[in-house]
Amino acid sequence: MLMGPLLIGLYVFVLACFVGFEVINKVPPTLHTPLMSGANAISGITIVGALYTAQTAEVTVSNVVGALAIALAMINVVGGFLVTDRMLRMFGGRR
Amino acid sequence: MSEALRTVVVPLIYLLSATLFIFGLKRLSRVRTARAGNAVAAFAMLLAVVGTLLELGWIDYRWIAAGLVAGTVIGAAIAVRVPMTSMPEMVALLNGFGGAASALVGIAVYWVDVAEPGATGTAAALLGGASAVTLVLSVLVGAVTFSGSLVAYGKLSGSITGAPVRIPGGHALHVLLLAGTLAAGVAWCWYVAEPQGGTAVLLGLSAASLVLGVILVLPIGGADMPVVVSLLNSYSGVAASATGFVIGNYLLIIAGAMVGAAGLILTRIMCVAMNRSLGAVVLGGFGGDVGSGAQTEGAGAYTNVRSTSPEEAAMVLEAAQRVVIVPGYGLAVAQAQHAVRELAELLEKRGAQVLYAIHPVAGRMPGHMNVLLAEADVPYDRLWEMERINPEFRNTDVVLVIGANDVVNPAAQTTPDSPIYGMPILEVHHARTVFVIKRSLGAGYAGVKNDLFERDNTLMIYGDAKKVLQDLVAELKAAQAAA
Numbered sequence: 001m002l003m004g005p006l007l008i009g010l011y012v013f014v015l016a017c018f019v020g021f022e023v024i025n026k027v028p029p030t031l032h033t034p035l036m037s038g039a040n041a042i043s044g045i046t047i048v049g050a051l052y053t054a055q056t057a058e059v060t061v062s063n064v065v066g067a068l069a070i071a072l073a074m075i076n077v078v079g080g081f082l083v084t085d086r087m088l089r090m091f092g093g094r095r
Numbered sequence: 096m097s098e099a100l101r102t103v104v105v106p107l108i109y110l111l112s113a114t115l116f117i118f119g120l121k122r123l124s125r126v127r128t129a130r131a132g133n134a135v136a137a138f139a140m141l142l143a144v145v146g147t148l149l150e151l152g153w154i155d156y157r158w159i160a161a162g163l164v165a166g167t168v169i170g171a172a173i174a175v176r177v178p179m180t181s182m183p184e185m186v187a188l189l190n191g192f193g194g195a196a197s198a199l200v201g202i203a204v205y206w207v208d209v210a211e212p213g214a215t216g217t218a219a220a221l222l223g224g225a226s227a228v229t230l231v232l233s234v235l236v237g238a239v240t241f242s243g244s245l246v247a248y249g250k251l252s253g254s255i256t257g258a259p260v261r262i263p264g265g266h267a268l269h270v271l272l273l274a275g276t277l278a279a280g281v282a283w284c285w286y287v288a289e290p291q292g293g294t295a296v297l298l299g300l301s302a303a304s305l306v307l308g309v310i311l312v313l314p315i316g317g318a319d320m321p322v323v324v325s326l327l328n329s330y331s332g333v334a335a336s337a338t339g340f341v342i343g344n345y346l347l348i349i350a351g352a353m354v355g356a357a358g359l360i361l362t363r364i365m366c367v368a369m370n371r372s373l374g375a376v377v378l379g380g381f382g383g384d385v386g387s388g389a390q391t392e393g394a395g396a397y398t399n400v401r402s403t404s405p406e407e408a409a410m411v412l413e414a415a416q417r418v419v420i421v422p423g424y425g426l427a428v429a430q431a432q433h434a435v436r437e438l439a440e441l442l443e444k445r446g447a448q449v450l451y452a453i454h455p456v457a458g459r460m461p462g463h464m465n466v467l468l469a470e471a472d473v474p475y476d477r478l479w480e481m482e483r484i485n486p487e488f489r490n491t492d493v494v495l496v497i498g499a500n501d502v503v504n505p506a507a508q509t510t511p512d513s514p515i516y517g518m519p520i521l522e523v524h525h526a527r528t529v530f531v532i533k534r535s536l537g538a539g540y541a542g543v544k545n546d547l548f549e550r551d552n553t554l555m556i557y558g559d560a561k562k563v564l565q566d567l568v569a570e571l572k573a574a575q576a577a578a
Contacts, residue, residue: 006225009340009348016336016349019117020356027124030465032361033321037186038123038133039357040328042116045140045350046197046335049342051147053203054158062206067162069199074166075173076193081137082174083185084123087466088130 034087041080047073101150108146109346115139116350120357143346179466184251187244187324190331194240197334198301201234204341210294218293219284229340231280234297235304237334242308244327250317251324257317262310269311276303315376322365322376329358365456397536400548402555405563408530409570415492417448419484421521422464423457425498425533429560432471435497438564439473441571451477452484452494452521454502481521488525496523496531496547498560504545515543529553532563 003011027035050073054066116139122132148159170189177185208214209221218227249255262268283296315323332354339347366373412418420435439449451473457464465478479487488494496503499521506513507520523529524547531553547553556563 005343006340009225009343009345012345012348013336013340013352016352017356019349020120020353021360023117023121023353024124024357024360027361027364028126031124031126031129032325032365033182033186033463034129034133035123036325036328036358036361037182037189038129038136039120039354039361040186040190040193040331041133042120042136042140042350043190043193043328043331043335043354044196045116045143045347046193046200046338047140048143048147048344048347049200049335049338050162050196050203051144051151051159052342053200053207054162055151055154057155057157060206060211062203062211063158065199065203065206067158069196069203070159070162071166071169072192072199073196074163075170076189076196077140078167078170079174079185079189080170080193081133081140082171083177083182083189084133085130086174086179087182088133 034084037080037084037087041077041084044073044077044080047077097152101152105146105150108142108149109344112139112142112146113346113349115142116353120353143350146346179470181252182466183321183324183463184248187248187251187320187327190324190328191241191244191248193331194237194244194327194334196237197331197338198234198237198241198304200338201230201237201341202297202301204230205293205297210290213290215289217285217288220288224284226341226343227284228280229337231283231300233334233337233341234301235276235280236330236337238301238304239308239311240327240330240334242305243312243330244308244324246309246312247320247324247327250312251320255313257320259316260313262314265314269307272303272307272310276300276307279303319376322362322373325358325362325365326373326377329355329362332356332358397544397548400536400555401553402557403530405556405566406570408554408556409567409574411528411530412442412447412493412567412571413445413574415442415447417450417487417491418442418493418495419450419452419488419491419523419526421452421454421457421494421496421499421503421523422468423454423497423499423502424463425500425560427463427467427498429498429562431497431561431564432467432473434561434564434568436468436471436473438568438571439477441568441575445571445575449477450479450484450487452481452523453478454481454499454521455519457499457502481519485522488522491526492528494523494526494529496529496533497564498532500533500545501543503547504543505550506543506546509546513543523547524550524552527552530556532556532558532560534559 047070050066050069054063054070056063115135119132119136119139122128122135214221246255250257279296279300283293287293287296312323332351336348336351336355339351362373366376426432442449451468453464468478501515503521503523504515505524507515507518510516529552531548533555535557548555
């Protein structure tokens, strides 16, 4: 059986959804906010897509839009992981 | 060498990155390992970026470098500066940026492959059907995430009213706009063949998606925002996953799908803790707990309610041996955490024991009260969780309920047909005297009457939480000076 990239992608997508469901099971309420924040930082993975779009030096729409996408994704990533760490540091220090 | 790098090494780096994301997320969901889990996920992200840069090879890096540096500096600056009390809105804002990035990647891909070469043909023909469809999805979901998160940010930070905003047309407008956007997406994929037309349709579709995000979140009350943020978080994962399909990158598909699924689970868990259905949250209209017009609706339902003044309450407090404070969303809204600590210290100086009872969903943001009271330097060992404090109420002289409502409603235990029946509550009604500091007799977030207010041992003190607490402090100090 030969599958096109779209079908493989769908297989991967469905399986990854189940991994997500399984991994986040029975989370204590104290962790809801940090977990939400951490997962949010992971969704900044779209940075990879953004990096593909600004590959030349010229001032073009795609490069400007791409650089903006990179910056926004990077704010999401850096801000997200740092903020999560700050929250967890507070909870951790108290246990 | 370069070929082996692109076809073997880089995909293996992506695989390692995906694996570490799973490990990181797993560890994030346990208290002891959460901090390490966050670090693992951050490292996985670094690997992903390094892998992508290796794959791109020797290209011009100036735009990429500009974006990376700007994003890192801004992200780090706001993450370090934001106060702990503003964490909920911070998460909303960052989530919005992630959604915007996914939408912009979709638009940029279209410009690179279609608009800039000036190619003629439908998007499906030029990009491939699957890429075209997922591009529309990443723009649609990404833009909805962006504008919806910004509205949630505004509501949580108080710059937009927390009350539900009625949109003329209501849900019919949502359905109409979504259907129109999807129709535009279909047209864009298969029917629009010339570049100018394609560009116009794609931009129109983006604008419509932005409007959709705004009108979806505006009708939802401020108290429900954490659930909304969790749901939008799930959306941003879906948008990232769609972007993965567009550029054919499995790492994006995996990480995005995991975030999407995890966000959905979290949303469900939070709904269960509030005894609410997700549908009820999304359809909106509730949750105007904070001084909204909806608040007065419940007042007529009460018959036997007694109120008192801060002066009288201060006299009762003076004689109390054990005082338990129940903080709620109203405390956060009134920013009364410092006033409450001052009152507690005064009482302790008089020899009373003062404890804080923390309900799991107090403040509608798990851990919200802990963060708030920690900011006012309330010692952590005075904060007791529900299971621990509930047996103690029988031996408590005075309970001060500050801006909390549904979490102390005995109807959750006594009235089977109440909407909140079955929700675990703080059993404050067992205490000798209960003072409820509240702006008015309005219905709470769940929109139900609170039986506690009609109990014989309950006295209402109407007013802003901070103002009332300051009055209590002044009365106690005056009494002390007179003695």
